[in-house]
Amino acid sequence: MTRRRGLVTAAVGCGAILLTTGMAWHPASGATSESEVSDALAVEAATPDLLRTEAEARVAAMSTREKAASLVMGHLPTTDPAALRAYMESSGIGGFILMGANIPATEGELRGITDALTVDSVFPPLLAIDQEGGDVSRIPWDDFPSALALKDLPAAESELAFAGRAALIQRAGIGVNFGIVADVTADSGMFIYRRALGTSPPASAERVSAAVLGEGDSAASTLKHFPGHGAAPGDSHSTIPSTPMSKEQWMSADAVPFTAGIEAGAPLLMYGHLDYPAIDAAPASMSAEWHRIAREELGFEGISITDDLGMLQASGLPEYQDPVATAVAAIAAGNDMVLTVVFSNAETAPRTVDGIVAAVVSGALSGTRLDDAAIRITKLRLDLAAAGRGLVPCAECSPAG
DSSP: OOOOOOOOOOOOOOTTEEEEEBBBOOTTTTTOOOHHHHHHOOBBBBOOOOOHHHHHHHHTSSOOOHHHHTEEEEEOOOOHHHHHHHHHHHHOEEEEOOOOOOOSHHHHHHHHHHHHHOSOSSSEEEEEOOEEEEEEEEEEEEOSSOHHHTTOOOOOHHHHHHHHHHHHHHHHTTOOOEEOOOOOOOTSSTTTTGGGSSHHHHHHHHHHHHHHHHHHHEEEEEEEEEEEESSSSOTTTTOOOOOOHHHHHHHHHHHHHHHHHTTTOOOOEEOOOOTTTTTSOOOGGOOOHHHHHIIIOOOOOOEEEEEEEEHHHHHHGGGOHHHHHHHHHHHHHSSSSSEETTTOOTTHHHHHHHHHHHHHTTTTSSHHHHHHHHHHHHOOOOOOOTTTOOBBOOOHTTTOO
């Protein structure tokens, strides 16, 4: 359960093809048959540097618009494969979140939908789903225990439940699970209580870590809702919950499960629309300081993604009524990917891409920030592709190749 993804590199012609095992392949000269290739395999652990190098090469070959599009995770509420295919082809966006309106009656039909969303199987988008189980369960055939039960069971049960949950997601062709709630509260009256994996920081940390290990290679785990919804009463779908918690209090309490999940290898961190005014006046999802804390103090190196930005708009606050401006500000604050569901339509993602491009051109958003985010996202897309199919490196797909 603790194995992380790797790559195999095979010399082919003037370039290389990245294959799908957890080792590096150096074939013997003249190996042509499957058996000869198998005999030629030399076991060598693949390093993250290989993916990083490939991601950097791909991003360097992208236009500003392609980079901007890669930062957007969109949504279209339909089960029509043709409409979904057209949406992804026309927008070029880097991700799609499947909500209840995208889930058909059977697993086979769902696989048809994810196939339609995957315009390029060599460089697939990040297909994500909120599959926590229990109260938040998009896939109705997920019968594994939810947090409401797991919080009272040994941590090993969380690993088993999320291993099974991730297998369902993988079989459906979905690569990312927004499913691990790292919030912590002992108050059964709190909005997030039924979804939190623990009622104390140590208990939550143990179960969060186990859930990440359980998902392993089957799904890219996401920790949410950073920096912690359990300390902030209220429902962030319609307001911005607030807490007077100090930085020191947070580090000893609500930070603990997130730190455990990060150390377990979760590749995504979802930022909540949560207000900790003692630390920053801006909600965490829009806060450069909270992004600094996650990276510099907690050691997070993966993708930072917003919770649904439509939730900020639903708060009614005037500063969040322009969804494009909000998305640009979120990226400038340190988010690598922006997500919008509420109030969105088929035009939301293209308008957001236009806004990001305009911000880069005007200098309001730095090209370095854009590249940094695009490289992280591209790296995970290549990683997920490597888990299930071959890849053609940038040298093979760019004019220079």
